[in-house]
Amino acid sequence: MKKTLLLTFIIGFVLTSCQEEQSGFEITANIKGLSENAKVVLSETESQKILDSAFVKNDSFKFKGYLDNTPIEISIVILPTDNNGQAKYTSIFMGNEIIEITGLSEEFSSNLKIRGSEFNKLKIDLAEKSKPANAEYDQNFEKMISIRKDGNWNDSLQNAYWGKNGIFDNIDNQLLKIKKEFVEKNLNTHFGLRQLYRLREDVPNEYLKSQFQKVKPDLKNTEYAKSLQIYLDSEPLKENDAFYNFKAENQNGEIVEFANYFNDNRYVLLEFYSPHCGWCKMALPEIKELAESKKDSLKVITFNVDKDKNDWLKTNKSNNISWESLWDENGRYSETFVKYRVAGTPTYYLFDNKGKIVKKWTGFDKKTTVENIKQRIK
Known part of the structure; x- marks a missing residue:
């Protein structure tokens, strides 16, 4: 009887341990061309809190742990191994999942293959839709910097690039349209709801309210939904307004x-x-x-x-x-x-x-x- 109880306890303990271990996340990366022994830092994107760090060995690195309040966006940064190098950055919207990352070092920021996360698929989709506008922004920004370096900058160019209906304003409007269309299509997902929350300062409250009304009940208890409700129920503070108590x-x-x-x-x-x-x-x-x-x-x-x-x-x-x-x-x-x-x-x-x-x-x-x-x- 005692042996049976002991065996039952051991089996239960092992199963529980395995379940707890499986409930966490694991990120395995194999990126060709990474510098050997380069330091890799894993952090929460919003808070910048460092979760873990590792070193590149044979083009590979690995992280294992547990994330609270998932899904969240995490960042992976590979630090340069010398003073002349540049850090490489990518991010994943994920839960406690088994993630596999493959690709080339030069593609680290934008074109890696990330498998294993259901949550991240929508993030990739939005990035693909935004890629042409972001590329246009980068090209014009580099051109602007070149003009400034040559000493040819003037008020007319300032207005052409940064003014209302200028180059960057038009690109921002393109990106806003892409994001709104994405939100409307994917509103009842964690990532779609997160994007709606992130648009809160860029769109009218009427738009936020109309979209928020379409959020399904099972997502109304998420952090994004609760915060949106608070945002919609409160007015922005202005000079001479009394403080919000808390x-x-x-x-x-x-x-x-x-x-x-x-x-x-x-x-x-x-x-x-x-x-x-x-x-x-x-x-x-x-x-x-x-x-x-x-x-x-x-x-x-x-x-x-x-x-x-x-x-x-x-x-x-x-x-x-x-x-x-x-x-x-x-x-x-x-x-x-x-x-x-x-x-x-x-x-x-x-x-x-x-x-x-x-x-x-x-x-x-x-x-x-x-x-x-x-x-x-x-």
Whole structure:
């Protein structure tokens, strides 16, 4: 009897282990022409969080792991082996699947054969449809750079390339049309719904609403659908508008309310930040100096937009963050992120001591961003 129970336990354990192992992802790549021992980095595209790294051996590399909240887009970057080389980049929209990648080194960014992912087929389809317009964009961009280098740039050319109905505006309109047609055809898929969400700043709300009404119930519970609903239910914030209130966890493990930061006469700077964002890292010393030099008139509040809690806490500690740092488990799909219309990191909102928006900045400029913030603090 004991032997039977033991055998049953062992079999159950083995089967469970196998199921858990199979539930993860595996990426196997064989790319002819890769540099031996080149480092390959696997990361989440949106958050830039590094998932794993490997080294090229005999034109091959391999990753194995588990993805939360699938499907998501992951990036694979092959770093150059010398200072003169260029990184190679590709991405896959995938779940916990068995992926096989083959191709040539020179085709790494655009023409690899990626097998095994049902989710990625639509991504490839959209890329193929967009390829002619993207090629036209690249050709014109190179031509523009050449003209600038030759010193022949003028206002007329500026308008011809960048003005309304100019070269790049027309190409952007072509791409927008392609994306809309793709969304309308593939709306009730994870990738189609993701593309609709990514179009939110490029199309009228009426279009978003009309498409969102067609989303099937089984997809309404996805992050993309929930975020779209929040987006459609909220208005974009403008200067002199009152803040959107929200709750989040601070680095001490406390659930705090944003409204409570307006409890004295100080201004509040709300920074949307990612530990993996290069511009955020560049801004950090400047924000530290700002927080210290203006501590009597300004509170700095950082909102981490990524989901990894341990990564957030580790970053706070390694960067010696002395001000309040906030986190939401939903990351870039949180109500806060969506309502504040964060298009990228860093994004800054400056509020006066009554909670009214003074100014919003997207991105960071070492020469102007912090100086502009200081000038607006009375």
